[in-house]
Amino acid sequence: MAVCLPPLALYVHLPWCVQKCPYCDFNSHGLREGALPETAYTEALLADLRWEAEALQTGRPLVSVFFGGGTPSLFSADCIGAVLEAADRTWGLAKDCEITLEANPGTADAVHFAGYRAAGVTRLSLGVQSFDDAQLQRLGRIHDGAAARRAFALARQAGFDNINLDLMFALPEQSTAAAATDLEAAIALGPEHLSYYHLTLEPNTAFAAAPPPLPDEDTAADMLDAGGHLLQAAGYGGYETSAWARPGRRCRHNRVYWSFGDYIGIGAGAHGKHSARSGDGGLSIERRVRWRHPRHYLSAAGGAEVLQSRQAITPQARPFEFAMNALRLHDGFDWDTLAAHAGLRREDLAGVLETAQERGLLSVDETGARPTALGRAHLNTLLQLFLEPA
Template sequence: MADIPLSLYLHFPWCVRKCPYCDFNSHTLRAEIPEQAYVDALLRDLDFELTETPEPRPLQSIFMGGGTPSLFSAEAIGRLLDAIARRLNFAPDIEITLEANPGTAEAGHFPGYRSAGVNRISMGFQSLDDDMLKRLGRIHGRQEALRAFELARRAGFDNINIDLMYALPDQTARQASADLAAAIALAPEHLSYYQLTLEPNTEFGLRPPPLPDDDTAWAMQEGGVERLASAGYRQYEISAYAQAGRKARHNVNYWTFGDYLGIGAGAHAKRSISTASGLNITRRARHKHPRTYMERSGTAASVQEQHAVPEKDRPFEFLMNALRLNRGFEVELYRQHTGTDWNPTDPAVLSAIEQGWLSTSPTHVRATAQGLNYLNALLGLFLNGAPS
């Protein structure tokens, strides 16, 4: 589908240590990383994906996430990106992001990543308070985080995101405010500011730490929005804030129901294919365990799950992502990405408007400020059938 943008997600599954709140597909490193073998597996996987369904669209973005991609050498990242460029066309302004853990930011890594073609770094600070970092099980401290940021700047990176969490164990509103102020003082181009949530099957989920109450967490969120706005960061998604022209294009493509190839252990993918009978949308996920993934890479056996997205489910999947954006979405985009027309007289739409959660025009739909605050309730209106 020429109208639907295409991105590429690459998953690197290893971490020095598993954080107690993390429910991503990450595995504690118990030996040396098999860099060469894993990059080879990624490329076999990509070749299989493209042989099965050739892809003429240029890549708008590449995101290397994890796990901890910064455990890999600059040479490995460079070899990977060069090989991808031989297989897929890159948009002239392609965004190439690499997630970096400050605790694994070697002095020589950032210049090498820059030379390899990475043009955006996403740093997982989570906090700049040493006590909070210990509570979160992080392997870095405040000074390591500040040093990593400085090294990335020296290497020439002019597009850096900082991940920062609030409502941490026993955190006060004053501590959260000080944390955010310290991050803003670094002047990153982008900030992801989000609340710690307790996920099932994590250490925190099984043994919950004492967290701030709902009122305190709400005050942290509201205070954070105000502080970020006053510092020139525009909120464009529930937890994403950017300086002018610095939105994360990879994430925006995801939130607007764009397509993305997913390569690597546990990676997820979504692709849309036009056929004579209409639009076919397929989701698939790779095997999560690195060894299993590497053994099966390049074959259909590397895919653990795959399903076609039924036409009736597409509108809700679209809304579940697009309504997170402050700007909402264009009605035409809804049609292009779901294959159905937006129905402004649908009972769920009328109910959302009546409750002050949704704003619509003939060409545009967005959640109001109140709707963003009560997004789960807003989406609940569409659970039994989105407008079509």
């Protein structure tokens, strides 16, 4: 089965924060131990990018670039611009390439935002999490509600017309009314995109070691349901488990992830997924993971030793791997995407598609498959079917 290769994106991980939040399980490191090693880390990123270009000959331009962290807004516009220039020279940026940078409202200023915009960043993602000052303190954030509003205004002044706000619900002792008030505050600012997600206790975090009192599952479900109604009434459409957007403003980079597309990952702990055509016209797919600790990454960037692991995704594993991503999207997937992104045919999934459809979890037609409302509500049950699709 001859297939095309999926779209290609670039993820750049900048792992430092002013301080580590108690709920965060991302690869991030507080700056209390010393100054930000911006020059050394930028050079490592560029060396990593050059090696990746030699190791991965794609022939595909980048449809999106995402600077994540950590707190990327701790880095200067010069660093961001240098990476973007190198990426453009290496692979080329698509004409309408979406370039996102995550920013912490506590590190926001007009000069930085204007510099990022001039460097080529087209989309800003502000980690607001809440507008409630007491909640922000419990979450270990370095900003307050006023700083969040100020950061949004500064982003607009810098020329950003595509802004995402990250907002959490089911916060410690939060009521349904308080969650709605928080969301209404976010909507009132008029962002193009909202990531509205449930606070969960992740292993190896301060919150996991000393759990705060959180709302029960039923209350959290009520918050999500009420939030969905508020977002829909305000003109936002839900397109993924926790993502809401104005028309035409869905996050392209995240859609690369959720559609099982390809992405290069550079930076400490960055993940990547690479596809290549095999000799028989099929598809080989590999995941790559870089060393997590910045010191190890800094010493290894520029060669194959930067990889902590690399693993082929076998044809047997692909149905679940693909579904685990694609079925987060409300639109599901079409058959061409299944072939191009996973090297699978509709016939390969005939059994699981029939079972999921019979149980009312999946809608299947000649164009593709998409989760029903029941399937979205019981996504884990739906995904379990794809573990043994034969």
